Amino acid sequence: MADMEGMSEAKRYHLDVPAQNWSYALKGCNSLDWGMKNRLANIFNPVSGKTVMLAVDHGYFMGPTTGLERMDVTIVPLLPYADTLMCTRGILRSTIPAEFNRGVVLRASGGPSILKELSDEEIAVDMEDALRLNASAVAVQVFIGGPFETRSVHNMTRLVDKGLRYGMPVLGVTAVGKELTRDAQYLRLATRICAELGAAYVKTYYCAEGFESVTASCPVPIVIAGGKKLPELEALQMAERAIQEGAAGVDMGRNIFQSEAPAAMIQAVRKVVHEGWSAAHAFQFFEEERQKA
Ligand code: R5P
Numbered sequence: 001m002a003d004m005e006g007m008s009e010a011k012r013y014h015l016d017v018p019a020q021n022w023s024y025a026l027k028g029c030n031s032l033d034w035g036m037k038n039r040l041a042n043i044f045n046p047v048s049g050k051t052v053m054l055a056v057d058h059g060y061f062m063g064p065t066t067g068l069e070r071m072d073v074t075i076v077p078l079l080p081y082a083d084t085l086m087c088t089r090g091i092l093r094s095t096i097p098a099e100f101n102r103g104v105v106l107r108a109s110g111g112p113s114i115l116k117e118l119s120d121e122e123i124a125v126d127m128e129d130a131l132r133l134n135a136s137a138v139a140v141q142v143f144i145g146g147p148f149e150t151r152s153v154h155n156m157t158r159l160v161d162k163g164l165r166y167g168m169p170v171l172g173v174t175a176v177g178k179e180l181t182r183d184a185q186y187l188r189l190a191t192r193i194c195a196e197l198g199a200a201y202v203k204t205y206y207c208a209e210g211f212e213s214v215t216a217s218c219p220v221p222i223v224i225a226g227g228k229k230l231p232e233l234e235a236l237q238m239a240e241r242a243i244q245e246g247a248a249g250v251d252m253g254r255n256i257f258q259s260e261a262p263a264a265m266i267q268a269v270r271k272v273v274h275e276g277w278s279a280a281h282a283f284q285f286f287e288e289e290r291q292k293a
Contacts, residue, residue: 025049026248029201029220033167043083048273049248051250052269053252054084055086056087058254060107061110063113067254067257067262075095076095079102083102083249084102087107089107089129105171106137107139108123109123119146119175119177120147125138138170141173142190143175144186146177160198170199172191172194173203174203183209184210187211195218195219195220202222205227206247222248223249225250226238232255233280235252239252240278
């Protein structure tokens, strides 16, 4: 142990180096507990601060949606390109290989099918099961302005209380009924309510006018849903604008898994979200990858 003996106390204890205080860069999340931040770091890439969530939870109210009929065939091959998978516990247990070691955001509300009033949801997952599944967050639909507004907000706040107890972030998903307009005024209201009541981050829709005011007035990160299938270039343009206007990523489903070339599309989306590529550049990449496939 001659080398140890020779080492001075000052060297061993790094007396000249002040102790590090790490701050967690994700918007509005620095005061969360360590476990919560650690889970969020499975969702938001610590280098870019952004996320590409692959949303495949549609079956919880739509059944076998186009592109999700055989998720073992269509979705599992996309997993290497997703920062996070948003899915139900049924699909997670039945279909997703346990070797998938990135974030899982578990759909935690549900009840009615597309045949009924969609906003009539309840909590559909116990926090203990979310922990058992090693989820990185739970997601709950919040229907601001809908007929069951209070209940859906209460679903979220109950999950937030449980989540704070166990270190599980809650993703508040602002759902829009047919009768509500997805304009900036509505989205500011819905996203701010989710954040004020404890959502660690919020998923909402992109709007062409004033989206910057939606991200600016929400104190936690916002990710955008993709919505109905668009031509690939348009979906990439929407992602590009959302990122430029303050979104922390996308939670995209149909625009990826209903694409003619889903693997090429999710990789193109990654270029926009993580590397700041323009939509035009990413679309060119998409075309090249599509032709190779
Ligand atoms: C819908 O309610 C689901 O929660 C989806 O996760 C969400 O709408 C995102 O998927 P898409 O990009 O297909 O809209």
